[in-house]
Amino acid sequence: MEKTPKWSRVSAVAGAAVMAMAGVQSPAQAADMNDVKHVLLISFDGLHEQDVARCIGSNACPNLALLAKSGVTYSNAHTPHLSDSFPGLAALVTGGSPRSAGLFYDVSYDRTLYAPLDSNCTGAQGWNVVFDETTGIDAQGGGALVHLNGGGAFNPDAIPYAKVNGVCKPVYPHNYIKTNTVFEVVKQHIHGARTAWADKHAWGYDWVNGPSGTGVDDLARTEINSIDPKTNTYYLDSYTHTEVFDNLHVQALINEIDGLDSTGQTSAPVPTVFGTNFQTLSVAQKSPVAKLGGYLDADFTPGPQVSAAITYLDGALGRVVQELKQRNLYASTLIIVTAKHGQSPTDHTKLVKNGDTLTKLLETSNYLDSGGNFGQNNTKTGNLNDGSGLPGTGFVQTDDVGLIWLRDPSQKAAVVKTLKANLGCNAPGICADGPQAYILEGDRLTDWFGSPSNGRTPDIIVQPNPGVIYTSSTGKDEEHGGNAPDDSHLGLVVSFPGIRHAGRTDDHYVFTTQVAPTILRALDLDPQLLHAVQIEGTPMLPGLGLER
Template sequence: MPRYTRPALVGLATATAAALCGLPALNANAAEGRPSASKHVLLISIDGMHQSDLDWYIANHPGSTLARLTHTGSEYTNAETSNPSDSDPGGTALMTGGNPRSTGVYYDVEYSHKTDEPGAACTPGRPATGGDVIYDSPDDALANVNDFINPANGTFPSFDENGSVYAQGVDTNPAAIMNLKFDPKTSLNPKTFPVDPKTCKPITPWDYLGDNTIFQVIHNAGLRTAWSDKHEVYASFNGPGSNGQSIDDLFSPEIDSQAVMPNGVPYPQDDDWAHIDAATKQYDGYKVQAVLDEIGGRDHSGKTKVGTPAIFGMNFQTVSVAQKIRSTPTTLIGPDAHGNYTTSAPEAGGYQWVHGKLVPGPVLSSALDYVNAQLGRMVRAIHKDGLAGSTTIIVTAKHGQSPQDPNKLVTVQDGPIVSAINAAWAKTHPSNKSLIVAGTDDDLWQSYLSDNSQAASDFVKRYLWDHTAQGYDVNKKPVTVKHSGLAQIWAGAAAAHFFGVPVNNGHYPDVFGEVQQGIVYAKPTKLAEHGGMNTGDRHVLMIVDGPGIPAQVESASVETTQVAPTILSVLGLNPHELTAVKVEHTKVLPGLAGRRWDQ
C-alpha cells in the first residue's frame, strides 16, 4: 500500500528530537495498532496552505509544532480540496463530507435557477425566476458601517455583524469582540437571502445545504459543538433543519470589516482585516483565543464554564492573505508608552525564487511562523488541561492558492469579457441584452445564464474559446492570452456531467471553465487567488494526530471531504449518519478505519 510508518524520533537529530519531545505525543495508543475513540476533535483549517508549504516549513523548522504533528501522527501528502476550491464549497466539504453534487453549494457567491432573487415579489407555487445566492458578508444584519477614517470612502460590514457588541458598529475596543454571540434570528439579514418560490420565504444559509453536517450529528448525539470562522454566514454549517442551532458556540467576527488596532484606532492602511497581514494576525488571534478558552472548558468568551466541545476549531486567514497581497506589513508594533501602535514596513507577499527554488517570501514566511506558534499554544493548552489522551487534532485547508510562481501570474479583468458576450448575444436576441446574469470568476470561470438552454451555453463557450483577452503579468506589463484565459470549458449538459448532477438541477454554473495556469480574473493588484482547479488551488496539507492515530505518511490520493466521516469515526459515531457519505460514498481517511462502519 502507498504508505509507510515514520521512524522513531531517535532517528532525528538530537536537537530536533529534543524540541519535538518537548510536546508529548497525542497518539498514546498508536503502538497498539488500532484507533482509540477521542472525546474531542480540534479541526484547524489553514486557508491557502499547500502541501509544498508544509514540506518547506518542516525542512526549515524541524523542531516546529507542525513538524511534531507530522512525526507523531498521520500525514496525507496527496490531499485535494473540493472542486471548485473556494472557501465555500471548501468549508462545506469539511463539514459534510460532500462535494457540490450533493451539498448544492458551488461557491460562496453563486446563483440558482431554482430560487427567486432576494426581496423579489413572489407568488407561492409559481416557477422560479432565478436569483443570486450570496451567503457572504452582505448577509450581516449590520453591514453598512462608515469608514472610520474617511466616511466618504464608503462603508464596511460591522466587525460584530449584528451591532450587538458595538453601538452602530463603531469599534473602539476590538478585544470586546470576544463577547460576540450568534443569534439565528437576529445576527443575519434575511432580506439578503434567496427566496424559495414554493413558499415565498427567504432560504436561510443552513437550509440551503443539501446535506446534513457533522455539527448536527454530534449535537444530536448529546455532545457539545463549537466553531470559529471568518463570516457569521458560515452558520450554514449548522445544516438543514437545524434552525441554526446545532453549533452550540459559533464565533465568527466579520473579516471584511474595517481593521482596528488594539487601542481602537483604525489601521493607517484604511482597509479590512483581509488586506493587511499584520491585521489578519490580530484578527486570527481572537479566534485562537476562542479555541484556547474552549480547550479550557469555557465558551469562546472565556466567561462561562460549559465543558470542552466534542468538535471545535477555527480557520486561519493569515497564510491566505500573505499569498495574495503584493506588499503588506507583517507586524503590529506596540503599544508604546502612550498606548499607541504602528505597523512594520511593508514587505513582499507571495513566493520568491531563491537559488533556483520557489520559496515563501518574507510575508508568507512570517505568516507560517505565526500559525505554527498558535498551533503550539493550542497543543500546550491541550496537555496542560489533561486532554492529550482524549483529543485528536486535524490540520488541513479549505483551499490552496494559485499561482504560486509569480512569473506565471496573468491578471485579466472579466467584466469586459462578460459585457462583450452580452453585447454579441443581444445582436441576435434584442429582447435579451443580459445573457450572463451572474458568475464569480476568481481563477476559474462560472457563468449563470438568463437563457439556460444548451444553445445559449454553447454560444458562451464558443465566444470564450474564440476570444483573445488582454491582461497584465506580475510586473503589470500588458500581455495577450488566448481563449479568454481558459484551458477547458464545460457548457450546459457537459457542465452538469462534470459536477455529476442532472441537467435540470438548476444550481450548477451553466458554463464552467478551468483557467490556464497563472490566470486570475482580477485587477493587477493580486498575486494569487483561490477557487479554481489547478494544483496550487487544490493540493493542501492534511495531518491527523491523536490517541490511536498511527505515525505514518500516506501518499494515496485523499480529499478534504474525508475529514467529516473521519471526525465522526474518531468520536465513536457512525459516519453513515452523514447524507453525503451515503450519496458520495465518502470514506474515512486511510489507515484510520477500524470500527465496523469504517470498513
C-alpha cells in the same frame, strides 16, 4: 440520544484485555484510537502540501512537525474540484463536493429562488445569492461594517425566498446547504455532545449549522471585513493585522478547551467537535510580490510575508496544543490541520491579469446584459445585498475560475462555441488554451457537480490556464476558487497519540471530503449518517487504524 452502536468500544477494550491476560502484547494504538473524545479541526487557508513539507523539513514549523510525528501527513490531498472557501469547508464538514452539498461559492446563483424583496414568491425566479460579509445587518443599506459580530443579526435584504411545499419561506445560509454536517450528526447521536466553530464571516457561515439550523452550539460571530476599533482600519489591510483577527480565534479555542464558551464569559462543556479558520497565510499569499508577498519561485520558497505568516500560524497552533496538554485533553483529542483551499499561482512567472475577460466576452456576445446589469450588479443603491438586484438574469462568478449560470440555458451550445473560439489570451480571449485548462459542460460537468437542471449547478465552468486571475486588481497576485494545482493540492496532517505507525507520510490520492467521515468514525459514529457520504460514497482517510 446515544451513540450509534455500530462499532463497540467495549468489545475493542475487552479484546485487548483478553490478549493481555494471555501474555500477548496488544498494539497500544488499537485501544488508543477508541479513546478519541474530541476532534479539533483547523483550517490554515492557503496551506499547500508543499508548504507543509518545506516548513517541517526546514524546522520552520516545529509545532506542526510534532503533530506530524504523532500522526499521518497526507501528501496528495485535494479539494473536490473547486477551492473557494464555501465548497472547501463544506468538503471538510459534510463529506461532500458541491454536487451534494450545493455550495459552489459564497457568491453564486440559484434559478429556483426569489429575490429578498419578493416575500410572496410571485416575481421572477433566479437569484444571485451573496452570503459574505454583507450577510450581517451592519451591511444593510450599504452600511459600514463596524462591528466584529456583523451587527448581531442577519441583513434581511440578503435573504432570498423559496417556495417550500407551496409556502414562500426565507432561505438563510443554513437553509441553503443541501446536506447535513458533522456538527449536526454529533449533536444528534452523542449524548451531551457540544459543538463549536469560528470562521471569517459572522453570518455568511451560518450554513455550518446544517439544514436544522442548530448544528453548532457555539458559532463565533467574527467578521474579518469589519473595522478594528483599536486602529479604525480593516483586519484585512495587511497580513499582520489579519493576525490580530486570527488571534481572536486562537483565544476562542483556548476558552473552549478551558471549559468556557468561545467568548470566555460562560461555562460550557469542552466541545466534542470544534475548530476554526485562519486567514493570515491567505492574505500574505495574495499580497503582491512587489510588496514582499507570495512566493519567490516555483519551488514554493516563501517570500517574507508568507514565511512570517507560517511562523505565526505554527505559534498559534502551539498555543492551542499546549492548552490541550495543560487541561489533560491532548491524549483524547484527534487534531486535523488542513485548509479549505490553496492559492494560485505560487509561481509568479505564470501570473496573468488581463481583467475579467470572461465576463466581458459573455456581455459583448449578448449572453449577459452588455452593460453588466445582471443579478446584484444592478441594485438600487449600488451596494450588494440591498435586496433590489435583478432576478432571472443569470450570473457569472470569476476569480481564477469562471462559473457561468446562463440567462437562457438554451443558448449553452452557442456560448460554448463562443468560448472555444476565444481560448487564447489575446482580446477578447479568456486565457484557457493550455493543457491544464478546460471548458466544463455537459456530461462531465454533471458527473462532477450535478445537473444544471437542479437550479444550483452552473451551466458551464471555465478553468483557465494556471496563473490566470480574471481581474485587473493590483492589490493581489494570487487567488483561489478553481481547480488549478496550486488551488487544490492542500496540506493535511491528522494527529493523535494512538495512530498506528505514526510519523509517516501517506501518498494516496485523497480528497478533503474524506475528513468528515473520518471525524465520525473516530468518534465511533457511522459515517453513513452524513447525507453527502451516502450520496457520493465518500470513504474515510486511509491508514489511521480506524477500521472496525
